[in-house]
Amino acid sequence: MPVPVPADPTVLRPMPGQPRVVLLKPLVTSPLIEVGEFSYYDDPDDPTAFETRNVLYHYGPEKLVIGKYCALGTGTRFLMNGANHRMDGPSTFPFPTMGGSWAEHFDLLTGLPGRGDTVVGNDVWFGHGSTVLPGVRIGHGAIIAAGCVVTSDVPDYGIVGGNPARLIRTRYDAGDIARLLAVAWWDWPAAHLTRHVRTVMSGSVADLEAAAPGD
Helix, strand or coil, X not given: CCCCCCCCCCCCCCCCCCCCEEECCCCCCCCCEEECCCXXXXXXXXXXXXXXXXXXXXXXXCCEEECCCCEECCCCEEECHHHCCCCCCCCCCCHHHHCHHHHHHHHHCCCCCCCCCEEECCCCEECCCCEECCCCEECCCCEECXXXXXXXXXXXXXXXXXXXXXXXXXXXXXXXHHHHHHHCHHHXXXXXXXXXXXXXXXXXXXXXXXXXXXX
């Protein structure tokens, strides 16, 4: 019987004949973006422009952290803290960024409130055209509906939709979610995961627990 062979997480385009799909880990170069293995982005135009077209206003120091095995539909965008403007005066316009003598007032833009890093767990599915605002934390196994705007944290295995996004339901009850988080299949060794792909995709929580590697 042949030994199961895991997929290669270092291949930029993992799907033959489908250049619109790219793995993000071998693509991104910014030290402010961290992506786990096998998380991918699908875009018919230019998926390799993800860092500039889909991660916006990313001037730092906050990071975008995306876990493993995440699926990002076309147009998924992350707005970072650099999008923030002052709101405590008559105008929200960022005059100092335009140059000239206006630049002398750059202190008016420093120290704007930020929401910290944007963190996405493992095995998260982003629908077409979804938008994530700065500092949001999205739990493992969540589903982000197409076209929604995520303004607040999403729980593990939560399904959210709308603008602003609201929790529609969770994929499992609290007890099963705790069991799934304990199993953490996304951290299994690649060879072990390869032997149990069908269980991960279509098995029950109990099946997944039974398939987990031993100590």
